[in-house]
């Protein structure tokens with residue numbers, strides 16, 4: 605891939621990094637990324653991936669922008685209240701970088717639409733806010749062999765992990781959080797969320813996504829990062845693949 609003079613300037617601070625260089629930037633520019641959710645996490649993820657020049661971005665969200673979102677969902681302007689979130693965020697990303705293709709998907713992805721979108725992506729970012737979507741996205745990523753950057757944030761705490769079922773050392777989301785475990789689901793609408801927390805976790809998701817695409821550094825594979833914003837403390841736990849996992853385990857693979 606040849607980057608024009610304008611693009612070499614736009615991405616020059618990436619290209620200056622010896623770990624990235626022209627080759628790494630070209631990988632980023634050729635990549636296609638699906639971001640599921642255009643809320644608190646999806647906004648910083650999309651803004652950074654767009655600014656950094658990911659060639660094709662698909663943003664999926666079926667919700668509309670609400671006044672209560674604006675305290676933290678930095679890709680949406682006050683004038684966008686009532687507008688679909690994928691449309692609103694796509695416009696913000698295009699304003700930063702008109703050189704890339706940004707396509708909104710104005711629905712909560714599920715079923716065949718989810719499968720099509722995952723199959724078409726090189727990497728998927730889960731920026732959703734509920735377990736049902738997280739598990740559906742994880743199953744689709746295992747099915748189509750796509751890397752998944754998963755993040756979650758509530759209150760003052762967040763978590764982050766990268767999964768790639770093509771690699772033997774990587775668990776999937778289900779290995780960590782089995783579906784049968786009945787956890788009460790905390791939602792921002794009931795529990796509240798500290799504004800920059802979604803920026804911290806979303807920016808780390810963007811960091812992991814770009815590293816993976818550019819083939820830079822060590823991805824957060826087989827590890828779960830837990831961030832406690834109140835104490836400004838991070839923990840990284842090793843998380844193995846569950847050989848009996850019904851989604852990515854050997855029995856599931858043979859059946860699939």
Ligand SMILES: [Zn+2]
Nearest residue numbers: 776779849852
């Ligand atoms: Zn698994």
